[in-house]
Amino acid sequence: MILPRLFVRNLLLAACLFATPTMVAAQTYLDEDFQDGDANGWQSDARKGKIGLTTYAGNISLKMTRDAYAIRKLEDISSPRVRISAVFAAEKLEGDDACILEASPDGAQWFEIGRVEDGQDDAVTLHPVTQVLDIESAHLYLGARIKGNASNDTCWVDNISVVGMRRVADLPTSLDPDVLWAGQVAVAPVSMQAFAPPTEPLAPLRSLSGTLRFSASQATGFELLEDAFNYAPTADRLNHLPAIEMGFVHDGTDLIPVQRGPRPSDHPDWEWIIEPGVIWRRVNGHVRASLPFALQERNANCLHNGVLTFEIGPDGQTSDMVYQIGSETCAYLQFNLWGSAPITVDLGPLPDSDATLRAYREEVSRRLPTRPLSELSFRDQLGHSTEVTPEAMTALGYVKNGTHFTAPCPTRFGDYPxxxxxxLPSYSWAKSMIAGVASMRLEKLYPGAMDALISDYVPACRDWKDVTFQHALDMATGYYASDVYDEDEASEGSRQFFIADSHEQKIDLACTLYDRRSAPGETFVYHTTDTYLLGTAITAFLREKTGRAEADIFDDLIRPLWDALGTSPVVRQTRRTYDDVGQVFTGWGLTLHRDDIAKIAAFLHDGGRIKGKPMLDPDMLSDALQKRVRPVGLRAVIDNQRYKNGFWAWNAGLSLGCEADLYVPAMSGYGGLTLALIPNGHTYYYISDGHAFAWARAAKASHGDTPFCEISS
Known part of the structure; x- marks a missing residue:
């Protein structure tokens, strides 16, 4: 679990924030988490089972057994469309037993929203169910029930919500010219189609390279959709965009920012990332520019994706900039934002324009070939709604035989153009992509390096006498407070670690948060602090071995690999502490494009080779990818899951009908990021933020396409 810094902001700022009339919460008709300890408003019937509230680890949920159900009626619904969602955990389901969420306009005719079935009933995993419905009346019935036939058939339901939404089909598909040119306020969001170029854009007739300047500005509209940690009362500039100065060049219709990747700012919450877009001629003689961008949370990994656009007239006059955000990968903070603001554009040649153009042309030329995901015969099993909430999806892809099959990227205002x-954020994929890969590279360059002691390279951990680099990579240091999954990671001390700006603060917490509980190498306990310690230790190790004071885990061990693979500029940098140390976060903090995901996965599938040359320690990579006769790694959370060298592995053998255990390696990231390195050489991934991590359907579909039960080292 990775928590950001916003929740520590001063509560005294609340009055200032809520005085802003444009910041409103989305229309929420139900937000039921049962934490008040009652189920008021719900009509329940236990029938032959039992129903009632139950508490586990401080969380309260509604427990139902056998055939119990609960119904709630909602009144005064004014939205034309609602998103209905909940999460279920289940136990002892068999056959056609199921936990079911359903809705009805009249209490008689019911429509299923989603279900959890046999195979999803480990009593631990929370499975989201959701659906968007058009509403014809002002009231709605909501039902949660269990379809079972035995007293031990059990469902727990929690986090039930009904939220109003817009219909994309009702949104304007073009921008009002007065919003661009006459200073008219953008009073409502528009379809993402309004920011998209035509199918065959015409290139400008003259060079339009130059510099764009934008002063910090408050958004015209801001709708808060999810605020799990109650940030809104404490973040006074959440609905303000930072100032930016951006050089850009164009190559035909391609419009390329000179500076790529996250851009530090003095804004307390946000940092810009501006990406290449399109510039084209319009029939009225104007030139339109459209650029994708993201707001990345300061000192964190959340990304809120949007598009900005502006026009340049024949005389060089510039319109206002219009912008809109309608999607994110951020489980705890979600919002719609839109507005317009004056900008200045100074046209003229830039000193580094030729290098920018060459780099971008190479970047595009080295992308893997793509095809629509719909061309795969098993497309309907990828990103299935029983495994990942469609409304939480940001990106979905599958790589097979060198071709990258991709799905559209949905937003609340239509597909992202x-x-x-x-x-895309990495969150804890970085534990594999940075910590895991860097360790394998280190061991390749310096055999035996992973046996080095943390205490020799991290002075603040001087008491960790027998904890090795390998122990930290495996999250088996023996230092923890609780071996119950996520208790340490969600603790107050862990939160303070994440929000700390400086390396000194982070390393002090990482070394002192926990006491010694077991011998190193015995017990897996999920700690991002362990991965941060490892990154710190590896950097110190490199500086000792090379004699270079600037040696760095990312710059020396990771970036050369990414450069050789032809990845995008955004993944060739990473989040670091904000002090002079600039320590790599190691366990989170990458920004990725979907092509980067496919390339890095292909590199691992290929044995960590570049141009046929092995770049990683082969034994460590084999262990991470479970290419041994027996599974490798410590038990991780549940019996059929392992963790080794920064990679998870799930035993898919039983689910696939294999004759023996078959552990499939995977990466997992906070909020709903999953990447499976399937033994048949294929890669499946999705990036979402609805706390979903399941991928058994996809594994079965991949096995059906190219069987891998018998594949081994």
């Missing part, structure tokens, strides 16, 4: 450069 620049999916190839949509900015």
């Amino acid at each position: 620049f999916c190839d450069v949509l900015d």
Whole structure:
């Protein structure tokens, strides 16, 4: 779990924030988490089972057994469309037993929203169910029930919500010229189609390279959709965009920012990422520019994706900039934002324009070939609604035989028009992509390096005498407070670690948060602090071995690999502490494009080779990818899951009908990021933020396409 810094902001700022009339919460008709300890408003019937509230680890949910149900009536619904969602955990389901969420306009005719079935009933995993419905009346019935036939058939339901939404079909598909040119306020969001170029854009007739300047500005509209940690009362500039100065060049219809990747700002919450877009001639003689962008949370990994557009007239006059955000990968903070603001554009040649053009042309030329995901015969099993909430989806893809099959990137205002450069967070994928890969590279360059002691390279951990680099990579240091999954990671001390700006603060917490509980190498306990310690130790190790004071885990071990693979500029940098140390976060903090995901996965599938040359320690990579006769790694959370060298592995053998255990390696990231390195050489991934991590359907579909039960080292 990775928590950001916003929740520590001063509560005294609340009055200032809520005085802003444009910041409103989305219309929420139900937000039921049962934490008040009652189920008021719900009519329940236990029938032959039992129903009632139950508490586990401080969380209260509604427990139902056998055939119990609960119904609630909602009144005064004014939205034309609502998103209905909940999460279920289940136990002892068999056959056609199921936990079911359903809705009805009249209490008689019911429509299923979603269900959890046999195979999803480990009593631990929370499975989201959701659906968007058009509403014809002002009231709605909502029902949660269990379809079972035995007293031990059990469902827990929680986090039930009904939220009003717009219909994309009702949104304007073009921008009002007065919003661009006459200073008219953008009073409502529009379809993402309004920001998209025509199918065959015409290139400008003259060079339009130059510099755009934008002063910090409050958004015209801001709708808060999700605020799990109650940030809104404490973040006074959440609905303000930072100032920016951006050089850009164009190559035909391609419009390329000179500076790529996250851009530091003095804004307390946000940092810009501007991506390449399109510039084209319009029939009225104007030139329109459209650029994808993201707001990345300061000192964190959340990304809120949007598009900005402006026009340049024949005389060089510039319109206002219009912008809109309608999607994110951020489980705890979600919003719609839109507005317009004056900008200045100074046209003229830039000193580094030729290098910018060459780099971008190479970037595009080295992308993997793509095809629509719909061309796969098993497309309906990928990103299935029983495994990941459609409304929470940001990106979905599958790589097979060198071809990258991709799905559209949905937003609340229609499909994102620049999916190839949509900015995606790594969260804890970085534990594999940075910590895991860097460790394998280190061991390749310096055999035996992973046996080095943390205490020798991190002075603040001087008491960790027998904890090795390998132990930290495996999250088996023996230092923890609780071995119950996520208790340490969700603790107050862990939160303080994440929000700390400086390396000194982070490393002090990482070394002192926990006491010694077991011998190193015995017990897996999920700690991002362990991965941060490892990154710190590896950097110190490199500086000792090379004699270079600037040696760095990312710049020396990771970036050369990404450069050779032809990845995008955004993944060739990473989040660091904000002090002079600039320590790599190691366990989170990458920004990716979907092509980067496909390339890095292909590199791992290929044995960590570049141009045929192995770049990683082969034994460590084999262990991470479970290419041994027996599974490798410590038990991780549940019996059929392992963790080794920064990678998870799930035993898919039983689910696939294999004769023996078959552990499939995977990466997992906070909020709903999953990447499976399937043994048949294929890669399946999705990036979402609805706390979903399941991928058994996709594994079965991949096995049906190219069987891998018998594949081994």
